[in-house]
Structures are given as structure tokens and as C-alpha cells.
Amino acid sequence: MSASFIILAAITIASAVAAMTLRHLVHCALALAITFAGLAALYLQLDAQFVGFAQVLVYVGAVAILIVFAILLTRGSEAPQQSIFSSSWAVGGIIAAAVFAVLAVMIRKSRLSELVAPAGTTTTVREIGDRLMTTYILPLEVVGLLLTAALIGAVIIAMKEEPK
């Protein structure tokens, strides 16, 4: 574990905790944006340039803005008066712990930890593009179709209905 990893991990976790505990929803969204940026930095530290920059472009640039817009358009910009902790926090905590336990066990059991990255190769954007256009063309097309359908659906929902 290098020093840069520890610093990045600390920032990411701290901002994630802040996103959960801050009182004001807009503050939470901004803290979440820091978490996204921290994740991107962790990808970059693993030499995954494309994934790192795409993470910033999509999550900080689009998803964070989307969340903020959704908050402003639905709730107004005042801080909530009641407690930020849900009344059923004990049940929620148990469920969260169970999910975490399942994931942790599965990750411990999986072969992922045995896989070793081939030394001395860095994946370039070009290679990713080549793979997407050859080996993984079907998943790419399916994702593209799904996104197009979602886009058209959103436009139809938002469209003004013509008076008959």
C-alpha cells in the first residue's frame, strides 16, 4: 500500500461518510461528487486512464449534476427539520451488514485474488476500442439499444400532449 493510495482512500471514504451524514441534501450531493472524483483517482493510480477519465466525465460531469437538479426541482433548497436518521435504523443496519457479509464472503471465495495482472502491460485506449468493436460488439450494441430506448422514452414522457 503506497502513501498515495492511503490518502486517496481516506478522502474517498471520508467524503462518502459525509454524503451519508450531512444535513443538507445539496451538501450530500457535493460530497458524493468528491467520492466519484476519489474513485476516478484510484482508477488512475491503477494505470487505467480511460476508466478514470470516463468516471470523471460521466459521474462528476453528468450524474452529480443530475442528482443536484433532481434535488432542486423536487424539494426546494431548505434544510430538513427532522432528524437525518431514519426511525428504523436498526433494521436497516442489520440488512446493510448482511449484504456486506455476503459480498465479502463471495469476494474472499472468488478466484479474483489469485489472478495476477501480466506485468509490464498498460492497456491503451486503442486496445479498449479494438476489443469493444470486435470481441464485445454484441454487449456494446445491446447497451446502445437500451440507452436509445431510454432516451426516446424520456422524450415521449416529457413531450407536451397535443390537444385533440
Place this chain on the structure above:
Amino acid sequence: MSDTLDQLFVNLKAWLVGFAPLEWQSLISAIISVAALLAVFPGLFAVTTILERKGLGRIQNRYGPNRVGPFGILQPVADGLKAMTKEDIVPRAADHVVHFIAPLVLVIPAFLALAVLPIGRGMAAIDIDAGILFFFAVGAATELAVFMAGWSSRNKYSLLGAMRAIAQMISYEVPLILSSVTVIMFVGSLSPVRIVYAQTGYSGILPHWFLLTPWGLAGFILFMISATAESNRSPFDLPEGESEIIAGYYIEYSGFKFALFFLGEYIGMFAICGLGITLFLGGWTAPLSFLTGIPSYLWFFLKLFSLVALLIWVRGTLPRLRMDQLMNFAWKFMLPMALINIGVAATWHFMEPGLIRWLICSLLVVGPYFGLGRGLAQGKHLAKRTYQYAE
């Protein structure tokens, strides 16, 4: 001789770095590059503000600033001193932390974006494989900064301005990226350095710039229109709209924070113009083959100043758009044109070089342009407007 001048700054940096012990050299080299960027571009910002005010004055038939120094050229110094000595007023209801951070979040990505641009031969601060992607990724942080500024001020006008700015930036980011995709596709690389190298060389006296192809010309025009919108400049200055929402998202900022907003905006403008130069105007290459003796970085800055002059000219000439016109233009004209242009670039790539390729690709650009224009103009009264009481 011309080669020593061309590589002057590269050699200077190598000489300076040579003094440091080996394990410190990469760090020292990075610091020198960053210091150079931080020194040159704010200087350009100062020069551009005075040029812009003078130019706008000339266009609007008035003098512009002419009191400080000879011909008013020391005006930026006076402005800087004023910004630094002014009281920093924060509204009582404002969200103090977010209000304080917003200008910093705006300025830092703008400077980061400069780092990947090759300013001269071998003069990119960082040369990474995914440089163009890096540029657009840091640009995405600007939207968040604008929102933070607008929301934290607790002012209806600033929130309105921020909403307008974000809607505009997200809409125009799509044609901006799609128009750059043509070049990335053609070169087969996301590295700005390699894109510039792909444009070196001359046929006759004309350079191999992408501007001089049908898809490159269309792409450059689409890119510059989107770049104007991205940097919130007139005629796309709705987020600031002085006569409608006073100053938009930075209405509640004063003193040095206000100056930081201006700095961020101009550095962003330089960065995006620099990207346009890298993608379409051949980066640091000379425009004619017999002019290669002039150092490469001078060409870059000459092109930068030409583009900035173009933006000032446009600002002085065109009136501000309306919100619906802005959105219609982005989604119904820019986006289809950018998509068609990608197809044209592919056609160009797969056809034999020659006159026929030129003709077909030009037709493929010009045809949809007129088709889209006619289609959008249908059912609209585009005659001269008559005013009832202003004759």
C-alpha cells in the same frame, strides 16, 4: 539557428533540471512546466481583457479604457489592484463554505486543461495517451462549480443563472465532443501530441491541417460555435445576461473572488481555443511551408490570439440568443450536423484521394446543411421586424 530558437524553452528546462539530483528530476521538471503555464496564461488573460475592451469600444464607436498609462494599456494592472483591495462581501444567508470553494473549483480545472495542450514542438506539460479525454473530463468540473456558485449565494438571480449555464453547457458539450470525434477517429489516437504530428507536412505550400478538408472545416465551425457556448460568451451569454438576470451565478461575488471567476472564464476560453487549434489548425505547425523557420510556440500563440480576436469580434457583432433558440439550435441543428460530419469523415477516410473525394464529401456536408436549415426555418417568419412605436 531556427532550431535552437524553436527548442529554446525545451533545452532551457532540460538544463535547469540537470542541476537537480536524479531522483528529484521528474518532480522538478513537472514544477517548471506548471510554473510556466501559471505565468504565461494569466499574463495573456491581462492582455486579452484590455484588447477585448478596446476592440469592443472600437466596434461600438467609443474609445474604451484610455486613462491608465499610455492608450490605457495599464488598465489590467489597475483592475487587478482594485480587485485585491476591494472588500469581500458574503451575503449573510449564503452557504459560506460552498460560496468560498466555488471560484477555486472553477479556476483549477481550467488550468488543468491547459496541461495537455502541445504549445510547441515537444512542449506539452504532460503527454498522456488519453489527453483529449482528460481535457473533457476536467472541463466537466466547471459545471459543478457554476452550480455551487449559483446555489450557495441564496439569490434567485444567481440560481437562475446557474441553471441556465448548466443547461447550456450540457447541451453544447455534446456537439463539442462529437465534432472532435472526427479528428480522433481520423488520427486513431486521443493524444494531442500525436494529433498535431498527424498534421505536419505540406503538399505544395499548403499544410496538412484538418481544417483544409470538408469534414475538418465543418467540424471546426461546429467546434468553435460549441466552444463559444461552453465558455459562456456572447451570443451565448444567457447565464450572465446583464440586462435580464444582472450577472447570473456570480452576482453575489465581489473583490478577488469575482476576479477569480473572470480568470477562470478566460483561462477556459484559452484552453478550448487551444484544443481547437490542436485538433483542426495543426497545433504549432506553420501555416505555409516556407514559414517553418519561425519557432513553433509563436505559431501556437498567434493562432490563439487570432481565435480570441474572432471571439471578440463575434461578441461585438451578434445579439444575445433567447433560451428556446439556444436549445433548438443545439439539439436540432448542431447535433445532427455533428453526427453527419462523423459519417463524412469516415467516407473521406475510405475513398481514394483526388478531386472526386473532395466533391462528394463537400456535397455530403453542404447538402445536409441546407436541408437542416430549410427544415428548421419552415413556418417561421424571418422577415424584417417592424416596431409599432419605434419608427
